[in-house]
Amino acid sequence: MTATLSSERLGEIIATHSGLEGPLLPIFHAIQHEIGYIPQDALPVIAKALNLSRAEVYGVMSFYHDFRTSPAGRHVVKLCRAEACQAMGADAVHDHAKARLGVDFNETTRNGAVTLEPVFCLGLCACGPSALVDGKVVGRLDAEKIDRIATECGA
């Protein structure tokens, strides 16, 4: 079931952050932290509260890789594609992950368990290939670790 955001709660989030200098990103982060994505019907409300146009608010949301317009799978697995991880054979590990999960990057497994995403650098460059699984760091990723993560995530 998709989590939703009541207009009352949205109002609270906006009010909590509206005193900040540059409140828009913190508002988006707070919404996504709470329900996992940015519901599009929240945009005009935010725009009105911050005295911005709806296009500006949409433009900001869509600029950043992090913000989603629909919920992700139950687990989000981010695999680092950057150079230091490539030097340690990340590409082959990613191919294994895609095959094991039956998805490409930016897709969710059919049972909704895992969304697979690329990420460019987690700062774990001396112990690559690296990954971020539901916000938890994983180093020296290999096919075996991928299988274990996939199983633990129910994929």
Place this chain on the structure above:
Amino acid sequence: MTLKIFLSRDAAAKALGADDVADAITREAAARGVEVVLVRPGSRGMIWLEPLAEVETPQGRLAFGPMTPADVPGLFGDLTAHPKGQGLTEEIPFFKSQTRLTFARCGIIDPLSLADYEAHGGLRGLRRALAMSGADIVAEVTDSGLRGRGGAGFPTGIKWKTVADAVADRKYIVCNADEGDSATFADRMLMEGDPFTLIEGMAIAGIATGATKGYVYIRSEYPDAIEVMEDAVRIGREAGLLGASVLGSNRAFDMEIRVGAGAYVCGEETSLLNSLEGKRGIVRAKPPLPALQGFLGKPTVVNNVISLASVPVIMEKGAKHYKDFGLGRSRGTIPLQIAGNVKYGGLYEIAFGLTLGEIVDQIGGGTASGRPVKAVQVGGPLGAYFPRALFDTPFGYEEFAGKDGLVGHAGLTIFDDSTDMLKMARFAMEFCAIESCGKCTPCRVGAVRGVETVDRIAAGDPTAMPILKDLCNTMKFGSLCALGGFTPYPVMSALTHFPDDFSGSATGAKEAAE
């Protein structure tokens, strides 16, 4: 008897299982009825030994690593017989041969203990600064020769002077912690291992320039660093280090942590400022300089984490102490981040001046795979690939620029001989296409055409090579910021130093090598 054990809380240690080891230590202590004080400091920087556990002894801390839960019971027995024993941590050659100024406390203290911080020299620089005039602080930082550690290498003191001299009702200190370059993790390690150093450096910057508010813009890919920094700011505020009267001086400085949202380009300072303001992370044309019209149009110091975190030691020990390290116009120390396919990977702080070969072969110990080193990318995804023929290049800003490369944020990615350099050149263009902010055409369109042109070379099209060179030239001189402007560095260096990989039969050559 109480056993005091230090176990790194750094994200790299956690990624290698440190939290499981911590649980095992707690369980083992309970089972044996031994009282254990478990401290979770940052990392000593020896990532190949992580998770690294250290046991306090009268002789110093004894190191054990890389630890697994199965190695934990041994910490409660005869330490000299432990199979993962590495001897005294500070005698490990990788550690002992460093000059740790900026990272002096990292890995040693409890990152969130202000008392521990002060006991190890913390706040001395700020206390000295509070007794000085702003102009004198700026002069001290200028005299130290400190240059921006984010990559551009601009003299920090001169930037501060511009902000200090600007007249405005509000000024800001913005710390760029959007450390997006592959092979770089110094900012992350410092924030996780010694956050008060960054806070102290920002407070000094504020006192020096008349700025009363600071922001640390941390990338969302660093959840552990965000958590530590938020805790540290709260603790600093409660202790009076931040707030209306910094350490009782009646001079105000406070700060906030802000989180990025996955856009690499926000590591560019003007793009970062737009993002901080709640806008799309689009690059601004310069002038105006951020020092004059930065965050919300006000004079703003934008400095990298390591630049700001180097200020406390400069203020504590004096400009001369810092300046005496280094070579040429590259003064002080630089935290090298040795990464990729490397045997001894990690953070190594040392004066500028080692040759690339010394760093890769002696300190890094060559590749993890045991195969020959083919190339080293220095300075992140916008840095050049260096072949072994250029390993005599000394580590310094001008020295690397002289070889058509850059020091950047001092990250080094090591690749072995199985690497296809055409593929790496293609990746550089692909990355630029994904991360381009879209404002200027050479970057936005050039990167897409770049991928297509590399593909034509791979397919054996002889007409594509001059087009790629021409395109790189256009991007280098026509782009608004370093993303489009520096993407030609990895592409052209791959092309120049590894022409065989671009001959159209690279795949065959690679297979023959294997």
